Amino acid sequence: MSASRYTYLGPAGTFTEAALRTLPEAATRELEPMVSVPAALDAVRGGEAAAALVPIENSVEGGVTTTLDELAAGEPLMIYREVLLPIAFALLVRPGTTLADVKTVTGHPVAQPQVRKWLAAHLPHAAWESAASNADGARLVQEGRYDGAFAGEFAAATYGLEPLVTDIHDAQNAATRFVLVGRPARPAAPTGADKTSLVLWLRADHPGALLELLQEYAVRGVNMMRIESRPTGEGIGRYCFSVDCEGHITDRRVGEVLMGLKRVCRGVRFLGSYPRADKVAATVRPDMTDAAFTDAADWLNRCQDGRP
């Protein structure tokens, strides 16, 4: 039964699975790794899964373009949760291996830039070869093909390996952001620390359109958190924008921003309002609270009735 199944970007034993397992409801779901982000999301679109967890952004590599493009096109989907997972690799080895024994290492290509400095400092002579995934790298170490694999510490047990060194990460604060994606439904209630995601297509004939878009946010005191341009596929110079802002669609100020964008943009896709993983409450200007909006609406009604 689909409601009990969550897909995720596989294979098993990668950071995506670790991120998924941080969600309480994951304990009661059947978790199924998929070969790609599109495959994980198509299972949701097709009703075979209730939701999919996929990476959307990495503080070292940037936006996960496949995820951004899948959410922007095709059958609409919505984001219901986000997970922030600090990036920290373990060097997994077969039991008994010491650092001096490690001549060859492997891992997913995106892992390499994140452990490069560590490698240069601690294993300057080790040869790197890429694996299809971090989990696959661990398997290849298990099979004896390499001496060490960079992967999540959690993958050690699965492959009978030991974490020789843990908490390896070249960049401070490195993290990956994942989103739990489902079919469109009513967003969860606001928590006071929420985020709202959109895809926006500007009108092509309008040079200042991006500035106009940002002013829709600014004039209602809504803080933009991320903006990422993506090609629309119509040719060089044609972009849409993936945008996250503070607040929830049921916040009056956010609702008015969304309506403003709906009017001035060529297209808007609502991707959901959901709790911020960092739980930081929005800072709302006193003149932009729901109460301020309600007062203003009441006043407008009184003016229209001749009782200003």
Added chain:
Amino acid sequence: MSASRYTYLGPAGTFTEAALRTLPEAATRELEPMVSVPAALDAVRGGEAAAALVPIENSVEGGVTTTLDELAAGEPLMIYREVLLPIAFALLVRPGTTLADVKTVTGHPVAQPQVRKWLAAHLPHAAWESAASNADGARLVQEGRYDGAFAGEFAAATYGLEPLVTDIHDAQNAATRFVLVGRPARPAAPTGADKTSLVLWLRADHPGALLELLQEYAVRGVNMMRIESRPTGEGIGRYCFSVDCEGHITDRRVGEVLMGLKRVCRGVRFLGSYPRADKVAATVRPDMTDAAFTDAADWLNRCQDGRP
């Protein structure tokens, strides 16, 4: 009975009376000249008159500060109509007087800068002395104290004078704008060529507050037509703003501007939505029509319901 009485800035025989008589309903009202703008408006506030016609702006002299300040303070009033009257003076003389006979002329002080060039060209040697009003000047000519008075042509009959020269005005397009002011009531229905007037007090602690105020208009595509600063009385450097914009309070884009201003300003006074005297229809951007606002609100509702 008050509903049948309109007051206006007197005395009789001035441009204000002429402006009032351009309103069809003036024919069925008792028209009563008052000694000052505050007196004319206080009669409305006190219920002795249904409405008052007062000048608010002159294309040569600028804003009529007494009117602006009276509308900004005290018991609230609202504007229901505006009248634009071209400024054109007649030189009124006693019957039989020729231009060569005119050695002394009079008129209200504000008339002088508007006929100065004409005087220099046609009566370079005539001496000017100011009168309390244009009508009063005509009376003084009737009494023989001056040879000519600059006043509206319509004043000639009242004082037994003749218009020796008509259509005198130094500036092209010179006009005075008058407003018909009543107690607060439901504004007249929109005509498609409307104007909305406000008084706005900025938050004192906010350097960019005026820019913010203009952006409330700009982001909804509402064209500002007039902005005039007035002192708040709290000291040099403290101002409020009298602002007219295109559109009617029941236009969605105007309503949203008003609510925005209500939130970000320290104070807003709604002075009315009323037909433009020049009957120029507002140019509304396609993304700012009522239909565009309604579509956006429908879409927001669908998003909130999970049907984006």
Added chain:
Amino acid sequence: MSASRYTYLGPAGTFTEAALRTLPEAATRELEPMVSVPAALDAVRGGEAAAALVPIENSVEGGVTTTLDELAAGEPLMIYREVLLPIAFALLVRPGTTLADVKTVTGHPVAQPQVRKWLAAHLPHAAWESAASNADGARLVQEGRYDGAFAGEFAAATYGLEPLVTDIHDAQNAATRFVLVGRPARPAAPTGADKTSLVLWLRADHPGALLELLQEYAVRGVNMMRIESRPTGEGIGRYCFSVDCEGHITDRRVGEVLMGLKRVCRGVRFLGSYPRADKVAATVRPDMTDAAFTDAADWLNRCQDGRP
């Protein structure tokens, strides 16, 4: 000899003379009262006076439109100093008069709204009649025509009167701002607490032109202190703007604002950079100091030379 003569808005014994006498150099100048602001300024334009002191703004009455319009049109003039004079009236009476004796009072029409509340509280039955100036009112009391005159305390001696009550002013912080105007010359050196005045004519065909104008200031972090619209004389709906901002024309950020305005406006008239009367130093954002401008210009040169 003209360099030794300063004109001012007369007659003698008014607040303008008192303001002029606060300037140290006034002690060594011949001070000549003139019948009007245009007369005072024309004496400067014609070379008969080195400078003229005229009121430009009052915290109760607003801008002095004659001064604003005279500075905007005709032969160019420049402001070199400003003076802020607190508004405080004295009730001047003939020696021996007591408050109970005062049945009639006089003063300039603009004085009336500034003493109205005091009158209502202390002399509720006294009749007010207007005089041509506060000084003229004092003279009429001297002649016995009225019992009391509202004027500056400094006027008492001139007319053989006594100040019965002093420091009368309905509004707190009420003040009048005067400017010392001369023929164009190099502005005085910046003091760190300066003000720059302009007159700006917007391009007629541009609805968002006022917003664009304010953004020229905002983008360089220059704080606008006063904006006043005045009719251009071309008809209702056509305005120019009298604008004061913080800073001196030789401040880099102010210079760039001025050049920006020169480009985007239909017309700009520079009215001077001069020390602020309140001596409040400008708050300059760290990225808008002269040093920040110089650094940026140096960097641009290096980029153009291929040494970024």
Added chain:
Amino acid sequence: MSASRYTYLGPAGTFTEAALRTLPEAATRELEPMVSVPAALDAVRGGEAAAALVPIENSVEGGVTTTLDELAAGEPLMIYREVLLPIAFALLVRPGTTLADVKTVTGHPVAQPQVRKWLAAHLPHAAWESAASNADGARLVQEGRYDGAFAGEFAAATYGLEPLVTDIHDAQNAATRFVLVGRPARPAAPTGADKTSLVLWLRADHPGALLELLQEYAVRGVNMMRIESRPTGEGIGRYCFSVDCEGHITDRRVGEVLMGLKRVCRGVRFLGSYPRADKVAATVRPDMTDAAFTDAADWLNRCQDGRP
């Protein structure tokens, strides 16, 4: 000798080489394929090559993040030329192969989404496997491992293959943009159809910083053409921006934008001004021409000298 050598993203026979060969000077240079974008650029940094041609943007896939990140970090480099290459694949086969014979196809992973629809329509049963590059795919067809390779038509001769079908591309107007990168030097002279590239780091403590950044462009009428956010590596939520705009650094309006950005941003890296590949001349507002800037500067000088 390095001045005669250009590196490019290899291997030989790919679109990057084809793009490089569209540059006239390529005919007289030694062209050396490199295994990666960093390798191609490091050869320039190290002085072993005069310039490197690398892809920076693809109208289907988006920005080439390796190139964007390499240009933003490390030893400064500058862009001197851009090349736009329409994306059109040929299906390369061994001589004699017909469409009916093609059961297996290969190509670079980024080629797949660009030929997916064509495959579905014309070879619905063909199996796709990815190759390391399009050129490598062609080699594998030559070796008999696959029946067809998607690659540039120009690669056919190198591998003894024939183009069975040409001009295959799912998206209209699909193109890749390449840049020719060298060590910093004086930019080429402006052509009237130029582009300027920057990397911008916002101040972290400033919510409206992106809006402020766009206003630096808007207030000088400089049209932004591309903006792409990239992580700074300091953690989720910390971005820098890769931005292209119309115009040349020696255009006055562009120079002032650059200086403005230098002041308000935490960091700015100038990546060059170079001719636009599409040769579209910039549309310059009349108030933003070099002449308008020069006039404004002259006027400012006159004002500072007291000759406004």
